[in-house]
Amino acid sequence: MNNNLNKEAENQPEKNKKNDVQEKFTEDQPQGSLQTHQADMGEMAGYLAHQWKQPLNTINLILVDLQDALRHNELDQQYMDASVERARKVIDSMVETIDEFRNFFKLQEHKNTFDLREQVEWALSFIRSSMEIAGIRVNNTIAQGVSITGFSNDFSQVMISVINCCRLLLLAHKPENPSIEISAALQTDTVSVRISGKGAAIPEKDLSGIFDIPETISDKTKNGYVNLYPVKENIRQRLNGEIIVKNIKNSVEFTIHLPLM
Numbered sequence: 133m134n135n136n137l138n139k140e141a142e143n144q145p146e147k148n149k150k151n152d153v154q155e156k157f158t159e160d161q162p163q164g165s166l167q168t169h170q171a172d173m174g175e176m177a178g179y180l181a182h183q184w185k186q187p188l189n190t191i192n193l194i195l196v197d198l199q200d201a202l203r204h205n206e207l208d209q210q211y212m213d214a215s216v217e218r219a220r221k222v223i224d225s226m227v228e229t230i231d232e233f234r235n236f237f238k239l240q241e242h243k244n245t246f247d248l249r250e251q252v253e254w255a256l257s258f259i260r261s262s263m264e265i266a267g268i269r270v271n272n273t274i275a276q277g278v279s280i281t282g283f284s285n286d287f288s289q290v291m292i293s294v295i296n297c298c299r300l301l302l303l304a305h306k307p308e309n310p311s312i313e314i315s316a317a318l319q320t321d322t323v324s325v326r327i328s329g330k331g332a333a334i335p336e337k338d339l340s341g342i343f344d345i346p347e348t349i350s351d352k353t354k355n356g357y358v359n360l361y362p363v364k365e366n367i368r369q370r371l372n373g374e375i376i377v378k379n380i381k382n383s384v385e386f387t388i389h390l391p392l393m
Contacts, residue, residue, distance in 0.1 A: 190222050249275065268302055286370040296331065296388075334379060339377060
């Protein structure tokens with residue numbers, strides 16, 4: 133017991149340091165920003181629950197199969213071992229999913245160098261199935277090998293928020309072939325990431341206010357989009373970049389400008 137107390141005491145300074153970092157980041161955010169961030173976390177929890185539906189159904193089928201095999205005197209040790217191994221693989225996959233989800237929201241203290249396309253794909257892995265169910269095609273055309281140095285988790289959170297905004301717009305406008313296009317243009321010392329919701333635009337009267345400070349958590353409007361003030365601040369404070377939005381014909385286009393280093 134004393135050993136455990138000593139270990140806890142040794143780890144306390146590190147825990148306090150992490151808490152200080154989290155609290156400082158939290159203090160810098162207006163109340164509306166925090167509420168919207170909480171709403172985004174709720175959205176992500178919904179994505180996680182959706183990703184777990186299929187593996188849970190698979191485990192249920194394994195159990196039903198075992199019960200059926202027992203009923204027909206087909207259940208022997210080999211059959212049982214094979215079924216247990218199948219279930220274990222499914223559970224391992226679920227554990228990996230929850231680990232990725234936990235890491236997704238972890239506040240990074242140090243910057244890292246990451247591949248832009250791979251990081252976008254990692255972000256899309258959380259939400260791609262919900263896009264498919266909604267009938268929205270997502271095309272990531274960012275070239276392999278474009279790397280930047282920054283906070284990769286923050287970048288992924290930004291991407292999911294902006295893509296989700298496009299998703300809501302597409303669901304509200306119901307274009308014939310809804311799609312979200314993701315691309316990047318490389319400059320000397322910056323990169324511009326573009327996310328476009330094809331067939332859905334933000335009304336011009338609301339376009340300039342999409343990055344304003346939200347007053348409440350219920351900033352989803354009748355037009356289908358969400359307030360992106362937290363995204364703008366995340367990009368500004370954590371990624372040293374900026375985000376702009378405009379309509380091109382009948383499609384909304386977000387452009388995120390980021391430094392390479």
